[in-house]
Amino acid sequence: MLKIYNTYIHIPFCERKCNYCDFTSLKGTDSQIEKYVNYLLKEIDIYSRKYDLSEKQDTIYFGGGTPSLLPIDNLKKILSKFYYDKDTEITIEVNPKTVDINKLKEYRKLGINRLSIGIQTFDDDNLKFLGRIHNSQEAIEVYNMARKSGFENISLDIMFSLPNQTLTMLQNDLEKLVNLNPNHISIYSLIWEEGTKFFRDLKSGKLKETDNDLEASMYEYIIEFLKSKGYIHYEISNFSKQGFESRHNSIYWENKNYLGVGLSAAGYLANVRYKNFFHLKDYYESLNRNILPIDEKEILTEEDIEQYRYLVGFRLLNKIIVPNKKYLEKCVSLHKEGYLIERENGYILSHKGLMLFNDFISNFIDI
Numbered sequence: 001m002l003k004i005y006n007t008y009i010h011i012p013f014c015e016r017k018c019n020y021c022d023f024t025s026l027k028g029t030d031s032q033i034e035k036y037v038n039y040l041l042k043e044i045d046i047y048s049r050k051y052d053l054s055e056k057q058d059t060i061y062f063g064g065g066t067p068s069l070l071p072i073d074n075l076k077k078i079l080s081k082f083y084y085d086k087d088t089e090i091t092i093e094v095n096p097k098t099v100d101i102n103k104l105k106e107y108r109k110l111g112i113n114r115l116s117i118g119i120q121t122f123d124d125d126n127l128k129f130l131g132r133i134h135n136s137q138e139a140i141e142v143y144n145m146a147r148k149s150g151f152e153n154i155s156l157d158i159m160f161s162l163p164n165q166t167l168t169m170l171q172n173d174l175e176k177l178v179n180l181n182p183n184h185i186s187i188y189s190l191i192w193e194e195g196t197k198f199f200r201d202l203k204s205g206k207l208k209e210t211d212n213d214l215e216a217s218m219y220e221y222i223i224e225f226l227k228s229k230g231y232i233h234y235e236i237s238n239f240s241k242q243g244f245e246s247r248h249n250s251i252y253w254e255n256k257n258y259l260g261v262g263l264s265a266a267g268y269l270a271n272v273r274y275k276n277f278f279h280l281k282d283y284y285e286s287l288n289r290n291i292l293p294i295d296e297k298e299i300l301t302e303e304d305i306e307q308y309r310y311l312v313g314f315r316l317l318n319k320i321i322v323p324n325k326k327y328l329e330k331c332v333s334l335h336k337e338g339y340l341i342e343r344e345n346g347y348i349l350s351h352k353g354l355m356l357f358n359d360f361i362s363n364f365i366d367i
């Protein structure tokens with residue numbers, strides 16, 4: 001029986017939809033959230049009959065949506081399905097408006113030891129423009145409360161390349177960010193996702209995309225600045241203090257197995273990648289029939305698995321990828337073109353590869 005060591009749990013509720021976001025999230029009442037959690041527990045039970053869930057979990061990740069909307073009791077019920085201890089990395093994504101000091105202390109009591117707080121920016125006008133429900137002062141207060149509650153591993157999410165954002169505005173954000181001294185930082189350039197308010201405003205001409213050169217300068221500035229403040233740039237969008245890399249997210253980049261549960265959650269078990277239903281109705285109906293709520297399945301061949309090793313592996317900037325025979329020639333030529341740096345008997349991404357990652361990685365598709 002396949003043993004499960006890592007689990008992702010999706011909580012698809014948000015108090016309000018942000019203008020740029022297309023993650024699966026709904027506005028849920030307390031009773032809808034309660035109902036959802038009961039189905040989630042049922043899904044985990046079905047998995048526990050199919051796979052071995054009795055091993056100590058290495059990582060558990062509550063992602064969303066806004067998992068911090070869940071009442072403590074619900075989190076407790078979900079966690080009771082797993083075996084874990086203080087060495088398990090248990091992360092919960094937090095929107096600053098949805099927690100207080102009591103909730104944070106309860107998280108610690110439950111064994112949750114890592115927070116990922118959605119800050120996005122410290123600029124109050126931009127926070128409003130993004131449709132966030134908190135201001136920058138509230139976000140900073142939650143960070144300080146989390147430290148007081150005993151959290152020693154805190155990650156902050158920031159966005160850049162926002163419409164009308166200047167380099168100076170970004171520099172201000174970064175100063176405030178490092179002043180808080182988080183252990184980990186995820187920093188994403190705005191993606192114009194179809195179906196969002198931002199996307200509609202872009203199409204109607206109300207908003208404009210950031211100029212490519214400015215976006216590249218911003219990214220280069222972020223890298224240099226955060227490195228100068230002692231952060232390791234370990235993945236394209238992720239920085240951390242030594243020893244605080246996200247163990248859970250590294251599973252995705254290292255192409256390791258994980259269980260994914262919840263609405264629209266993805267998972268990778270044995271050689272199967274799967275994705276759950278996107279609509280609650282389908283998710284519930286399937287579980288009512290005691291069937292796993294899987295919408296899409298992809299069975300990976302050995303070749304597919306090898307290809308993934310490059311597609312996701314090169315995202316980890318300090319991990320040496322040793323190519324097999326089939327990919328050696330490709331890597332040699334990408335090295336000649338300056339996209340890769342030779343290390344021991346393998347390769348890591350160069351600065352050029354990092355700046356032109358999409359062009360670079362397209363070389364590994366349909367090879």
Ligand SMILES: C[S@@+](CC[C@H](N)C(=O)[O-])C[C@H]1O[C@@H](n2cnc3c(N)ncnc32)[C@H](O)[C@@H]1O
Pocket residue numbers: 020021022023063064065066093094095096117118119120157158159188189190191192193
């Ligand atoms: C699913 S959210 C979880 C955090 C929590 N829901 C919150 O927003 O506070 C994960 C992160 O993805 C990023 N994100 C969401 N939509 C994005 C987009 N369109 N472009 C770039 N980053 C995005 C944001 O930084 C966000 O904090």
Ligand code: SF4
Pocket residue numbers: 013014016017018021022023025064065066095118
């Ligand atoms: S960014 Fe976070 S809070 Fe905003 S809609 Fe997306 S998941 Fe919800």
